[in-house]
Amino acid sequence: MEMSARIERYAAGERRLHWSIAIGFVLAALSGLALFHPSLYWLSNLFGGGPWTRILHPYIGVFMALAFGAIAARFWHHNRLEPGDWQYLRQWRDVLANHEEKLPPAGRYNAGQKGLFWVMVAGTLLLLLSGVIFWRPWFAYFFPIELVRLASLLHAFAAAVLILGIIVHVYAAIWVKGSLGAMLRGTVSVRWARKHHPAWLAEKMKQG
Amino acid sequence: MSSLQSLDIRRRSATTSASPSVREQLSVAKLIDISKCIGCKACQSACMEWNDVRDAIGSNVGVYDNPPDLSDKSWTVMRFTEHETEAGRLEWLIRKDGCMHCADPGCLKACPAPGAIVQYANGIVDFIEENCIGCGSCVTGCPFNVPRISKADNKAYKCTLCSDRVAVGLEPACVKSCPTGAITFGTKEAMIDHAAERVADLQERGYAQAGLYDPQGVGGTHVMYVLQHADTPEIYHGLPAHPRISALVALWKGALKPLALAAMGLAVLTGFFHYVTVGPNDADAQDGGDGDDDHPPDAGRPARI
Numbered sequence: 138m139e140m141s142a143r144i145e146r147y148a149a150g151e152r153r154l155h156w157s158i159a160i161g162f163v164l165a166a167l168s169g170l171a172l173f174h175p176s177l178y179w180l181s182n183l184f185g186g187g188p189w190t191r192i193l194h195p196y197i198g199v200f201m202a203l204a205f206g207a208i209a210a211r212f213w214h215h216n217r218l219e220p221g222d223w224q225y226l227r228q229w230r231d232v233l234a235n236h237e238e239k240l241p242p243a244g245r246y247n248a249g250q251k252g253l254f255w256v257m258v259a260g261t262l263l264l265l266l267s268g269v270i271f272w273r274p275w276f277a278y279f280f281p282i283e284l285v286r287l288a289s290l291l292h293a294f295a296a297a298v299l300i301l302g303i304i305v306h307v308y309a310a311i312w313v314k315g316s317l318g319a320m321l322r323g324t325v326s327v328r329w330a331r332k333h334h335p336a337w338l339a340e341k342m343k344q345g
Numbered sequence: 346m347s348s349l350q351s352l353d354i355r356r357r358s359a360t361t362s363a364s365p366s367v368r369e370q371l372s373v374a375k376l377i378d379i380s381k382c383i384g385c386k387a388c389q390s391a392c393m394e395w396n397d398v399r400d401a402i403g404s405n406v407g408v409y410d411n412p413p414d415l416s417d418k419s420w421t422v423m424r425f426t427e428h429e430t431e432a433g434r435l436e437w438l439i440r441k442d443g444c445m446h447c448a449d450p451g452c453l454k455a456c457p458a459p460g461a462i463v464q465y466a467n468g469i470v471d472f473i474e475e476n477c478i479g480c481g482s483c484v485t486g487c488p489f490n491v492p493r494i495s496k497a498d499n500k501a502y503k504c505t506l507c508s509d510r511v512a513v514g515l516e517p518a519c520v521k522s523c524p525t526g527a528i529t530f531g532t533k534e535a536m537i538d539h540a541a542e543r544v545a546d547l548q549e550r551g552y553a554q555a556g557l558y559d560p561q562g563v564g565g566t567h568v569m570y571v572l573q574h575a576d577t578p579e580i581y582h583g584l585p586a587h588p589r590i591s592a593l594v595a596l597w598k599g600a601l602k603p604l605a606l607a608a609m610g611l612a613v614l615t616g617f618f619h620y621v622t623v624g625p626n627d628a629d630a631q632d633g634g635d636g637d638d639d640h641p642p643d644a645g646r647p648a649r650i
Contacts, residue, residue: 172457174602175359187458187478235626273481290597297605308616314627332628
């Protein structure tokens with residue numbers, strides 16, 4: 138096979154889901170940050186002011202969580218941790234220094250991507266559950282005040298973790314050239330697959 | 346209410362810089378002497394009248410509390426407790442419930458909307474409804490379960506300590522209407538002095554545990570009680586013995602905010618400097634092959650000579 142030949146990595150439906158989550162995430166993060174720190178309250182102007190930010194944020198969040206649930210259900214089996222993954226993580230310095238040749242061959246996802254996937258699963262689930270508990274005016278009245286307090290704290294904490302995770306995710310797409318194209322057009326070159334995900338390429342070749 | 350310029354501001358919600366506060370103002374306080382209260386609810390009526398809010402007519406729930414709870418339109422409610430003393434004597438404890446105007450207000454700490462909650466230089470904590478976004482964080486932050494969100498407009502309401510009246514030298518409406526003198530108003534210092542006299546009097550008359558309720562866990566309050574049984578404030582319809590801002594709220598609105606923002610900023614900077622030092626990981630360029638559409642073969646790092 139030609140090294141520059143294109144192979145499919147993400148089908149159209151997967152790309153649609155991914156970018157739906159991305160749009161939802163950006164809107165949820167901006168509206169959430171507006172209410173998280175006084176210095177970012179101006180972001181509420183993007184949503185039509187404080188009350189509209191408060192009204193919209195939970196609906197955006199639920200939309201994002203549902204879309205993420207759909208993609209997580211589709212991808213979770215690609216993200217099961219395997220023995221080589223721990224070796225990969227131990228060699229994080231080689232990962233950051235672009236020395237992929239020294240690392241155990243990655244499958245469809247490498248250990249870093251898998252770790253991030255599970256952080257996002259946990260973070261999104263925690264955000265959804267904690268967010269419902271203090272969602273006013275609909276649900277907050279059903280829960281005891283101590284639980285509302287705990288949920289408020291956990292919601293902010295989980296959001297911070299998720300935003301950090303997404304910063305890593307976005308940077309990885311800028312850093313590893315060709316990744317963004319995979320999610321925009323759905324394909325990667327054989328050379329890209331051989332360098333970054335050799336075990337996945339081998340599997341793909343076997344399938345024909 | 347709206348923010349009154351005649352009252353300088355000590356603290357403002359979701360605001361990290363100083364508020365206008367050049368004027369020195371005396372701390373004010375309302376003192377509620379529970380031993381003098383006869384439960385006539387004149388204060389409730391006066392509160393409704395001055396603030397021009399009328400709660401819906403409810404139904405009798407079997408106790409004298411009417412309405413049965415604070416609401417967006419009932420900013421003060423008399424709480425009736427039938428208390429049996431160890432000597433087998435019945436005492437009818439009647440507590441005027443409402444905002445305590447904490448020196449360290451949990452509502453203000455929790456509020457994310459700039460200027461929706463202010464604390465005036467005289468200590469009054471006021472909700473500025475025009476800035477309120479209806480998130481309910483004030484409810485989450487309050488150690489006394491006071492703020493109520495209106496179902497009609499999703500704004501938070503509570504006792505203003507008649508900040509509009511106090512600003513022009515009048516006492517709060519409830520104080521003015523009290524027929525027994527159970528509610529008094531003045532500087533916090535004067536009220537503490539007055540309370541000391543009342544406590545001494547009560548102790549002389551057999552209430553050995555009489556005392557002033559001015560809980561230091563919230564920095565003291567600008568609404569204080571004289572209690573016959575200050576050792577057990579809980580018997581007064583659940584008045585908390587040691588109210589303080591929940592540790593969960595303190596962490597949420599304290600350390601987490603700057604730490605989380607710093608971590609996000611640091612993550613972005615780390616990525617940027619990784620890119621300009623280590624550089625991109627480009628399969629198509631590094632192989633020097635025929636290249637991807639986006640990345641011509643010469644886009645890789647130059648060879649070191």
